[in-house]
Amino acid sequence: MTFLPKPKLHHPDLQKNALGYTRRDYEGPVSTLCAGCGHDSISAAIVRACFELDIAPHRVAKLSGIGCSSKTPTYFLGASHGFNSVHGRMPSVATGANLANRDLIYLGVSGDGDSASIGLGQFAHAMRRGVNMVYIVENNGVYGLTKGQFSATADKGAKSKRGVVNTDEPIDLVGLALQLGATFVARSFSGDKAQLVPLIEAALKHQGAAFIDCLSPCVAFNNHDGSTKSFDFVREHNEAVNALDVMLPREEITADYAPGTVELVTQHDGSVLRLRKLHVDYDVHDRVAALTYMQERHAAGEIVTGLLYVDPEPRDLHAALKTCATPLNALGDTALVPGSAALDKLNATLR
Amino acid sequence: MQPTDIGNPDYFHKVVDCQWACPAHTPVPEYIRLIAAGRHADAYMINWKSNVFPGILGRTCDRPCEPACRRGRVEEEPVAICRLKRVAADFKGDVGPRMPAPADAPNGRRIALVGAGPASMTVVRDLAPLGYHCVVFDGDNRAGGMIRSQIPKFRLPEEIIDEEVGYITRLGPEMRLGQRVDSLKALLDEGYDAVFVGSGAPRGRDLPIPGREEAAANIHIGIDWLSSVSFGHISKIGRRVIVLGGGNTAMDCCRSARRLGGEDVKVIVRSGFEEMKASPWEKEDAIAEDIPILNYLVPKEFKHHDGRLIGMTFEKVKAEYDARGRRKLVPTGEPDQFFECDDVLVAVGQENAFPWIERDIGLDFDDRWDMPKVDEVTFQSTHPKVFFGGDAAFGPKNIIWAVAHGHAAAISIHRFCEGEDLTDRPPPGVHVSSQKMGIHEWSYDNAISLDLRYKVPHREKLQALKDIKAEVELGFDPELAFAEAQRCLNCDVQTVFTDALCIECDACVDICPVDCISFTQNGEEAELRTRLNAPALNLTQEIYVSGALKTGRIMAKDEDVCLHCGLCAERCPTGAWDMQRYLIDVAQAGAACCSK
Numbered sequence: 001m002t003f004l005p006k007p008k009l010h011h012p013d014l015q016k017n018a019l020g021y022t023r024r025d026y027e028g029p030v031s032t033l034c035a036g037c038g039h040d041s042i043s044a045a046i047v048r049a050c051f052e053l054d055i056a057p058h059r060v061a062k063l064s065g066i067g068c069s070s071k072t073p074t075y076f077l078g079a080s081h082g083f084n085s086v087h088g089r090m091p092s093v094a095t096g097a098n099l100a101n102r103d104l105i106y107l108g109v110s111g112d113g114d115s116a117s118i119g120l121g122q123f124a125h126a127m128r129r130g131v132n133m134v135y136i137v138e139n140n141g142v143y144g145l146t147k148g149q150f151s152a153t154a155d156k157g158a159k160s161k162r163g164v165v166n167t168d169e170p171i172d173l174v175g176l177a178l179q180l181g182a183t184f185v186a187r188s189f190s191g192d193k194a195q196l197v198p199l200i201e202a203a204l205k206h207q208g209a210a211f212i213d214c215l216s217p218c219v220a221f222n223n224h225d226g227s228t229k230s231f232d233f234v235r236e237h238n239e240a241v242n243a244l245d246v247m248l249p250r251e252e253i254t255a256d257y258a259p260g261t262v263e264l265v266t267q268h269d270g271s272v273l274r275l276r277k278l279h280v281d282y283d284v285h286d287r288v289a290a291l292t293y294m295q296e297r298h299a300a301g302e303i304v305t306g307l308l309y310v311d312p313e314p315r316d317l318h319a320a321l322k323t324c325a326t327p328l329n330a331l332g333d334t335a336l337v338p339g340s341a342a343l344d345k346l347n348a349t350l351r
Numbered sequence: 352m353q354p355t356d357i358g359n360p361d362y363f364h365k366v367v368d369c370q371w372a373c374p375a376h377t378p379v380p381e382y383i384r385l386i387a388a389g390r391h392a393d394a395y396m397i398n399w400k401s402n403v404f405p406g407i408l409g410r411t412c413d414r415p416c417e418p419a420c421r422r423g424r425v426e427e428e429p430v431a432i433c434r435l436k437r438v439a440a441d442f443k444g445d446v447g448p449r450m451p452a453p454a455d456a457p458n459g460r461r462i463a464l465v466g467a468g469p470a471s472m473t474v475v476r477d478l479a480p481l482g483y484h485c486v487v488f489d490g491d492n493r494a495g496g497m498i499r500s501q502i503p504k505f506r507l508p509e510e511i512i513d514e515e516v517g518y519i520t521r522l523g524p525e526m527r528l529g530q531r532v533d534s535l536k537a538l539l540d541e542g543y544d545a546v547f548v549g550s551g552a553p554r555g556r557d558l559p560i561p562g563r564e565e566a567a568a569n570i571h572i573g574i575d576w577l578s579s580v581s582f583g584h585i586s587k588i589g590r591r592v593i594v595l596g597g598g599n600t601a602m603d604c605c606r607s608a609r610r611l612g613g614e615d616v617k618v619i620v621r622s623g624f625e626e627m628k629a630s631p632w633e634k635e636d637a638i639a640e641d642i643p644i645l646n647y648l649v650p651k652e653f654k655h656h657d658g659r660l661i662g663m664t665f666e667k668v669k670a671e672y673d674a675r676g677r678r679k680l681v682p683t684g685e686p687d688q689f690f691e692c693d694d695v696l697v698a699v700g701q702e703n704a705f706p707w708i709e710r711d712i713g714l715d716f717d718d719r720w721d722m723p724k725v726d727e728v729t730f731q732s733t734h735p736k737v738f739f740g741g742d743a744a745f746g747p748k749n750i751i752w753a754v755a756h757g758h759a760a761a762i763s764i765h766r767f768c769e770g771e772d773l774t775d776r777p778p779p780g781v782h783v784s785s786q787k788m789g790i791h792e793w794s795y796d797n798a799i800s801l802d803l804r805y806k807v808p809h810r811e812k813l814q815a816l817k818d819i820k821a822e823v824e825l826g827f828d829p830e831l832a833f834a835e836a837q838r839c840l841n842c843d844v845q846t847v848f849t850d851a852l853c854i855e856c857d858a859c860v861d862i863c864p865v866d867c868i869s870f871t872q873n874g875e876e877a878e879l880r881t882r883l884n885a886p887a888l889n890l891t892q893e894i895y896v897s898g899a900l901k902t903g904r905i906m907a908k909d910e911d912v913c914l915h916c917g918l919c920a921e922r923c924p925t926g927a928w929d930m931q932r933y934l935i936d937v938a939q940a941g942a943a944c945c946s947k
Contacts, residue, residue, distance in 0.1 A: 004791075
């Protein structure tokens with residue numbers, strides 16, 4: 001960590017986006033996490049994704065629970081809304097906020113402890129309900145704030161910093177998200193921004209439950225030999241199924257690629273995901289095949305990354321509940337408080 | 352690209368832009384830190400070792416360091432390096448005891464120095480402590496050369512010159528003041544082991560246009576007039592004065608004229624205002640004293656009546672550029688302009704003059720400029736015993752160049768007297784030390800000040816114009832000096848990268864406020880520069896490249912706008928980045944002469 005705030009001085013050629021903001025305008029106060037923490041890289045990737053998508057910072061709500069990962073929303077998007085919830089309860093708060101104001105962009109940041117242990121039920125229900133949000137789990141396999149005990153995502157057989165071997169089966173959040181109906185599922189690595197930034201951009205553009213499991217080495221407690229979430233291990237076992245570019249509707253899409261190697265997926269909002277296939281047979285639209293593939297490769301000791309599943313026309317919670325298109329805070333008093341006559345009428349239908 | 356060889360002292364020296372740009376390579380950030388720490392005497396001695404005249408240069412230097420200053424590339428203005436130097440001189444107290452002592456015993460060598468200006472005095476400073484018997488000749492009765500004769504006292508008080516020239520005369524040179532050298536041949540015949548010519552560029556260029564002779568009584572050559580003012584021979588000038596020329600001498604002339612009775616003083620230049628040779632701050636100071644600067648006017652004629660100057664006519668011109676970008680001044684065709692005046696000061700350039708050097712003594716002159724042929728590294732002429740420096744070597748430059756020449760010539764003279772090869776130059780001394788004090792503590796102040804450049808307080812204008820000896824700039828007080836010193840980016844505290852320790856976690860990339868660090872595939876420099884996190888378009892600045900890392904990528908750092916804030920090193924979990932102070936001492940002849 002550093003004590004000093006990041007100096008305001010910046011590169012003289014720093015670019016501005018369509019809103020006139022620089023990337024630096026999307027930063028937050030200086031991080032207090034350990035030096036070299038993977039989470040800080042994910043924060044930087046979020047900053048870059050929001051800058052590149054010309055997102056107005058005040059249209060974003062950052063939500064988190066408890067843990068190292070859940071501290072990070074302080075360190076990015078300093079001009080956005082934020083809510084730091086009780087441990088593991090971020091998904092409920094996000095669900096409620098989303099129902100009240102569907103116009104904001106919801107960005108949930110959680111960790112493997114927050115989402116795979118105490119908040120596992122919350123995580124499951126946010127996914128199965130299809131809350132329109134980006135749900136990022138900063139997954140390091142240990143409880144960093146309490147000095148490195150194994151978390152529920154630690155692999156069986158992985159060795160702790162003090163030499164203890166983990167005997168429990170890991171919870172695979174990607175597998176759960178696929179089973180539970182998330183309409184955008186990806187896995188990435190904090191040490192690979194070339195992959196991570198476009199995935200976050202695509203998730204932000206996705207109009208449904210978008211889940212990213214992001215491996216994020218804990219440099220203090222889980223970056224040693226024997227760890228399966230260290231920089232070296234992840235780099236050695238990383239099997240990316242595709243490489244992604246996100247093209248906004250305004251951008252011209254060029255087609256200078258060999259047939260069969262690239263797939264274009266147009267999302268509901270018009271953004272185009274250009275997938276350069278690294279595994280030719282991998283189909284990002286086949287949920288069942290994706291699950292099988294994940295299991296196979298995990299058994300083979302590989303870490304599959306990339307965009308794993310996407311439904312370009314997702315159905316979200318608002319569609320299921322048939323809510324009105326206007327956020328509650330934009331409705332007038334007459335609509336929000338229709339009076340006793342309306343209540344009587346409603347009650348009559350239930351008698 | 353090949354991994355950067357940081358063992359080459361020049362690599363990190365170049366990163367210290369100010370020091371690299373300073374002809375005498377003064378370790379600028381080092382003394383600025385000492386000023387911030389209130390250690391003014393230490394800051395002065397570091398300066399004195401490199402540039403010999405800190406108090407003088409702190410007021411008059413042409414400041415090649417400031418346009419080079421990295422701060423000027425990340426915000427509006429560079430650090431006020433020059434005026435901080437003056438602060439060190441103003442508040443140093445008594446440094447007499449820290450000055451080198453005269454040599455215990457003579458080494459038996461005698462050298463003659465022609466001119467007692469900054470170049471010669473630097474040679475004396477470097478060689479006298481080694482035991483050389485230095486004999487200094489000057490036509491004036493007091494030492495200092497152009498520093499004393501041409502720089503107005505309202506910019507540089509006399510006592511500063513006395514003090515800093517005094518530190519050198521105390522080393523025991525034989526000062527033959529008031530003795531002009533009329534023959535180099537005769538001087539060589541006196542059997543000196545070497546002769547150093549530091550006689551300056553003493554001849555002001557004239558302007559031979561119609562009316563020059565008839566109105567001669569009221570037309571003065573700028574540097575001669577300044578010299579007469581300086582020595583008290585002139586104390587008045589007419590009410591309306593025209594100063595011709597756009598250099599610093601012109602600025603000194605017009606401001607002096609304002610103090611000697613000139614009420615309506617104007618500067619008229621041939622070129623455009625922007626292209627004038629005068630330093631921007633000198634132009635500002637002149638304008639602030641109600642002196643208009645009129646441009647694109649070419650002098651045509653001195654108008655006179657009954658043998659008295661009444662004014663000047665000028666032809667109006669405009670600049671046109673040919674295909675090769677060369678400027679030509681062409682008449683606009685508008686009617687000539689006439690300006691009334693009582694006196695004209697001609698400050699249109701200076702020339703060297705060597706009527707006292709015989710052309711048959713084996714010292715070659717070039718045919719085109721009639722200048723002696725002088726080696727640019729050794730400062731030796733084609734006569735092995737004769738060395739040149741300062742304006743006498745390559746034409747008019749500034750004091751700091753004269754000092755740099757003096758140091759280099761002193762090395763050459765020493766090697767020559769020892770019978771060593773002159774082209775074999777001694778390497779600089781480099782001191783490297785990590786600044787790490789704790790996990791995120793450094794022994795330098797790495798917080799970046801956002802303050803804009805502070806202005807030096809000036810004497811109130813009416814008062815300043817009343818007295819030609821009243822110094823206009825009052826200098827920073829210690830508080831202002833501290834605030835200005837904090838603007839320095841400490842570019843000598845280098846970001847040093849150790850490949851083997853890097854785990855490629857990207858922490859440094861994320862925290863770098865100026866996006867200067869990238870991890871990427873290696874490539875040719877030109878192509879690599881285009882795909883860094885921020886394209887490295889400033890080709891004068893190096894790219895620091897590591898060897899291959901575990902992933903096969905390299906670390907590439909664009910040195911251009913690095914703030915030296917050390918956040919990369921604070922964020923690095925493995926210590927692959929370290930902040931190390933590189934103190935580079937350029938070699939001098941008398942390394943023993945300077946105690947810190």
